[in-house]
Amino acid sequence: xxxxxxxxxxxxxxxxxxxxxxxxxxxxxxxxxxxxxxxxxxxxxxxxxxxxxxxxxxxxxxxxxxxxxxxxxxxxxxxxxxxxxxxxxxxxxxxxxxxxxxxxxxxxxxxxxxxxxxxxxxxxxxxxxxxxxxxxxxxxxxxxxxxxxxxxxxxxxxxxxxxxxxxxxxxxxx
Amino acid sequence: xxxxxxxxxxxxxxxxxxxxxxxxxxxxxxxxxxxxxxxxxxxxxxxxxxxxxxxxxxxxxxxxxxxxxxxxxxxxxxxxxxxxxxxxxxxxxxxxxxxxxxxxxxxxxxxxxxxxxxxxxxxxxxxxxxxxxxxxxxxxxxxxxxxxxxxxxxxxxxxxxxxxxxxxxxxxxxxxxxxxxxxxxxxxxxxxxxxxxxxxxxxxxxxxxxxxxxxxxxxxxxxxxx
Numbered sequence: 001x002x003x004x005x006x007x008x009x010x011x012x013x014x015x016x017x018x019x020x021x022x023x024x025x026x027x028x029x030x031x032x033x034x035x036x037x038x039x040x041x042x043x044x045x046x047x048x049x050x051x052x053x054x055x056x057x058x059x060x061x062x063x064x065x066x067x068x069x070x071x072x073x074x075x076x077x078x079x080x081x082x083x084x085x086x087x088x089x090x091x092x093x094x095x096x097x098x099x100x101x102x103x104x105x106x107x108x109x110x111x112x113x114x115x116x117x118x119x120x121x122x123x124x125x126x127x128x129x130x131x132x133x134x135x136x137x138x139x140x141x142x143x144x145x146x147x148x149x150x151x152x153x154x155x156x157x158x159x160x161x162x163x164x165x166x167x168x169x170x171x172x173x174x
Numbered sequence: 175x176x177x178x179x180x181x182x183x184x185x186x187x188x189x190x191x192x193x194x195x196x197x198x199x200x201x202x203x204x205x206x207x208x209x210x211x212x213x214x215x216x217x218x219x220x221x222x223x224x225x226x227x228x229x230x231x232x233x234x235x236x237x238x239x240x241x242x243x244x245x246x247x248x249x250x251x252x253x254x255x256x257x258x259x260x261x262x263x264x265x266x267x268x269x270x271x272x273x274x275x276x277x278x279x280x281x282x283x284x285x286x287x288x289x290x291x292x293x294x295x296x297x298x299x300x301x302x303x304x305x306x307x308x309x310x311x312x313x314x315x316x317x318x319x320x321x322x323x324x325x326x327x328x329x330x331x332x333x334x335x336x337x338x339x340x341x342x343x344x345x346x347x348x349x350x351x352x353x354x355x356x357x358x359x360x361x362x363x364x365x366x367x368x369x370x371x372x373x374x375x376x377x378x379x380x381x382x383x384x385x386x387x388x389x390x391x392x393x394x395x396x397x398x399x400x
Contacts, residue, residue, distance in 0.1 A: 116394065119387065126380035134356070148377050155376040163213060 002096070003035065004043050008052060008071055008079045009103035015056040015070040018044055029099050044069055052078055079107075083114055086121035089151055097154070101161055105169045115162045122155050179204040179239060179368055180336065185224050186233035187217075194220040196391030197234065204335070207362060207369040209379035212388035218372045219340055221388065225370060226259055226338045227251035239335075256284060260329030260367075262339040262358070267325050268313040274300065274324045275309040281332040299327035303357050319350030326358050330365070337362060340372045348377075355381045 003025070010016065010024050018040050026034040047053040052075035057068040071079070083104050087096055097118065104111040129144045129151075136144065161168070178201040187195040195217045202208050202225075210218045223229040224236050227243045228251075236243040238254070246254065260281075261267070268277045279296035283289065300306040303323040313321055322342060329337050339358065343351035359381050362369045371382055379385050387395045 116387070120385075120395075123376060123379060123385050126376060127382075130377075130380040148380065152376045159213060 002082070003039065004047055004052075005079060005082045006099055006103065007040075007043055007047065008075050009083075009099075009107060011053060011069060011071040012076065012079060012107045015068045017066055017068050021069070028102060029095070047075070051075075079103075080109075083109060084117065086114075086118045089122045089125035089154070090147075097158070098161075101165075101168070102172060105165065105172055111165050111169075112162060115158050119155060119158055122151050122158070126151050177240065178202055178237075179206075180225050180370070181237040182221060182225055182234070183237070184234035185221065185231045185236060187220050187224060187229060187231050193391055195224065195231070195234075198388065198391060198393050199234075200225075200386055200393050202336075202368055202370060205363075205366045205368055206384075207359060207371065207382045209371045209373055209382035209385045210388060211373065211376075211379055211385050214374070216388040217391040218374075218388055220391075221393075222338050222340055222370055222372050226261070226336075227254050256281065257332070258335050260332065260334035260337040262322070262325050262329045262337065262342040264341040264344040265318070265321070268321060268328070270313050273310050273312055274305065274316065277313070277324060278327045278331055281328060285332065295331060296327070299331050300324070302361065303327045304353075317350075318345050319347075319353060322346060322350070322354045323357060326354060326361070330358075330361050330367070333365065334367060336368045336370060338370050341374070342371070343373070343375065343378050351375075351378065 006025055006029055007021050010021055016024070018037070021044075022035050022037060022040045025040075044053065048055070048069075051072060053069045054072050055067045056070035059066045059068070083100055100114055101111045104114050126148055129148050133141045133144045180200075180202040182198055182200045184197045184199055185195050186197055198217060198221050200221065210221060212218050220229065224231045224244070225238075227236070227238070227246065231244050234244075238258070243251065243254065255261075269280070272280070275293055275296050278299055279289070279292035282292035282295060297306060297309060300309055303326055305320055305323045305327070308316060308320055308324070313324070316324065326342070329339075337358070342358065343354055346354060355378055358369065361367070369382070371378070373379050385395065386393055
């Protein structure tokens with residue numbers, strides 16, 4: 001998943017230090033695979049270079065300087081685009097789909113809009129695969145079926161998530 | 175004819191205090207296969223029933239070939255369903271006392287065709303659906319997949335302009351579901367028949383040309399046929 005967009009999403013709620021971003025990311029999205037500090041700072045450096053975040057405050061302390069980062073208008077636009085864009089339909093998208101739903105809810109955007117565009121993208125791909133099945137030999141059919149069943153699993157998960165958005169929003173806001 | 179074959183415009187329907195349709199709108203072109211999707215209780219079947227003239231909406235309009243279906247009398251709607259539409263449901267649609275052949279020939283018999291002619295046509299349709307060997311069997315002797323193929327034959331035999339299919343594969347395993355959908359879609363395409371398909375299964379919806387998604391009694395995908 002794009003760590004940079006997750007960090008932008010977290011920053012939209014308010015300015016954060018690098019270590020706060022790492023902690024929040026690990027809690028919500030890491031799924032048992034926490035981010036390395038090096039990756040957090042490398043990502044923030046890239047976002048800074050591209051003008052998507054800015055340094056909001058620097059606190060001098062006993063150790064190294066502690067920078068606090070804030071999202072820029074350009075960063076918000078970039079996050080918007082990412083959240084509004086369906087993922088290319090392929091199996092096993094759980095991490096990125098969940099992150100998009102959670103980030104949309106955390107930032108007060110309509111998560112249903114994202115779920116709708118993703119559903120449409122998935123069904124489009126499933127129609128293509130179904131059409132391929134009508135033409136292909138049995139081996140081709142079986143390969144298409146594998147993809148169809150996995151895409152269907154994704155879609156069922158999307159529908160279940162859509163049915164639980166209010167519950168999820170309440171949980172995320174705690 | 176110009177314009178869509180079927181139009182639902184701001185259709186409303188309640189059952190007691192339960193609102194099933196809360197202003198649903200949809201348009202379906204001739205020859206188009208459209209899947210209606212959405213969670214349980216979102217109004218999929220009620221919309222199908224209103225478009226097919228089975229239920230009369232409380233409000234809004236249902237058009238078929240430019241005519242208001244919702245304004246027709248019960249007997250006019252009944253005639254419309256018999257002459258122009260075919261139906262496939264999840265189960266329980268075949269007459270249990272009749273053989274597969276008699277079930278399939280029923281729409282033609284009701285239209286006044288002689289028994290021998292009607293059964294000749296019915297046999298051809300059973301062959302096309304790959305169940306001709308079961309012609310003499312009663313529904314109780316058929317497996318779920320066989321029964322659905324007989325039901326598809328019966329829905330298509332009258333050359334309907336529209337087939338309304340409500341969870342046609344809901345009681346079938348994947349392989350039989352696939353067979354029924356392939357046969358239904360092929361027959362619909364070759365006859366230029368529109369299909370309105372209610373399903374909660376994405377793999378089944380993927381046989382359609384496009385999907386219409388419902389939530390809380392409304393259609394949330396764009397209304398217009400592309």
